[in-house]
Amino acid sequence: MQVECVGCGEELLEERAELGYRYCLRPACQEEYRRGPEVTAVGVNKSGESFVVAEPDEVRRRAEAGEFAAKNAAVPPTPGAGVPAPRRPQPAPRRPAPAPVRPWTAQQEKLVRLYHDMGLSPRQIVDRCRESAPRLRVDERLVVKILSAPRR
Numbered sequence: 001m002q003v004e005c006v007g008c009g010e011e012l013l014e015e016r017a018e019l020g021y022r023y024c025l026r027p028a029c030q031e032e033y034r035r036g037p038e039v040t041a042v043g044v045n046k047s048g049e050s051f052v053v054a055e056p057d058e059v060r061r062r063a064e065a066g067e068f069a070a071k072n073a074a075v076p077p078t079p080g081a082g083v084p085a086p087r088r089p090q091p092a093p094r095r096p097a098p099a100p101v102r103p104w105t106a107q108q109e110k111l112v113r114l115y116h117d118m119g120l121s122p123r124q125i126v127d128r129c130r131e132s133a134p135r136l137r138v139d140e141r142l143v144v145k146i147l148s149a150p151r152r
């Protein structure tokens with residue numbers, strides 16, 4: 001069934017005629033015959049249509065803006081003149097690991113390393129620390145921690 005535009009006589013698109021339109025998409029005909037919001041079918045796929053109540057112009061604008069495009073569709077970057085194509089988004093670079101926490105004082109470390117450099121074992125280091133600086137409260141666990149940490 002051919003339907004002609006009541007305004008200009010142009011043949012209407014079949015889909016448009018099926019939707020009950022009797023005028024075409026020309027601005028002049030739209031202007032003259034359009035009456036408020038219309039239900040416009042937006043073809044989504046063959047199995048179904050999504051109906052959008054909106055002015056045809058608005059539907060077209062929204063379609064042009066990609067609103068009805070498949071979500072997550074891969075859109076190739078459009079390289080501008082001289083502008084490198086945007087890189088694919090990458091996971092944020094890992095922050096450098098924070099400096100290891102050193103739950104000991106510089107004084108403790110200095111003494112432990114001093115005895116360590118003298119060739120003492122952790123047990124001996126603890127003993128020497130208790131003798132020479134009991135207030136530093138150096139124990140064997142602390143000695144091991146200090147000696148396994150990189151030097152500051």
Ligand SMILES: [Zn+2]
Nearest residue numbers: 005008024029
């Ligand atoms: Zn027309």
